[in-house]
Amino acid sequence: MESITKKAFREKYLDVVFVGRFLETLKETFDKLLLLTKSIDIISSEELQEPRLAPHIISAITTEPVEDGIYHPAQDILKSAIEDQPQETFNWIKRLLSDECNSSVVASVIKCLGRLNPRLCEGWLTDIIRTGLQHSDVEVRDSTVQAIENWEIKEAIPLLREHHEDVPWLKEYIQGVIEDIEALRSQDHDVRSQEDF
Known part of the structure; x- marks a missing residue:
């Protein structure tokens, strides 16, 4: 036992x-x-949260391609996202730009962004431009230059000048955009000078 x-x-x-x-x-x-x-x-954290409307933007872009000079529904959705959640939208666009896989989607988002008033994204426009110009895909770089051309902002000129583009047609396009923005700015200056008299 x-x-x-x-x-x-x-x-x-x-x-x-x-x-x-x-x-x-x-x-x-x-x-x-x-x-x-x-x-x-x-x-x-807030840095990685995507805006509430991000899936709608992507859906609109994948449903219908964004074509040059033609209105696209994603523009209004993107505008609403920027107005409702500016920081989240900025972070989301920056993450899209760092994604090397979905270049056509990224280029389309940048095209739509370029059709909006630049004042909507004043605080972070330079970062978007810089990142877009550094993208490995020529379509994204081209969309970034198109956006700059639409915005006509002189702050982009130094970024365009600093950018070293290897693709000949895009390099030529960049030079043309620089010249156009400078010409517009000098016309604005001339008009203001005449108003002073």
């Missing part, structure tokens, strides 16, 4: 040891998950 008791005791002891080790492992796993969750919270 004594041996059964010792055997039962050992089994119970082993069960307790096993449960103890299991609980320690569980606690370690929980601690690791807690750390992981904290880092996920940091990653999923």
Whole structure:
């Protein structure tokens, strides 16, 4: 009888040891998950949230291509996204520009952005231009230059001048846009000077 008791005791002891080790492992796993969750919270901050209307913008663009000079429904959706959630929209566009896989979608978003009033995105326009000009896909760079041409903003001239374009037709187009913006700015200056007299 004594041996059964010792055997039962050992089994119970082993069960307790096993449960103890299991609980320690569980606690370690929980601690690791807690750390992981904290880092996920940091990653999923405002910087990585996409605007509420982002899926609608992408859907509109993938449903109907954005063509030069033709109104596209994504323009209004993008405008609403910028008005409702400017920072999230900016971060989303920046992430799109860093994505090398969906170049035609990115180019379309930039084309639509270029058709909007530049005052909507004054605080971050330079970042978008700089990132767009550095994109590896010529279609995205071209869309960025088209947007600059539409906006006619003199702040883009230094960025265009600093950009070293390898594609000959785009290089020529960039030079033409620089000249056009400079000509418009000098006309504005001449008109203001005449008004002073």
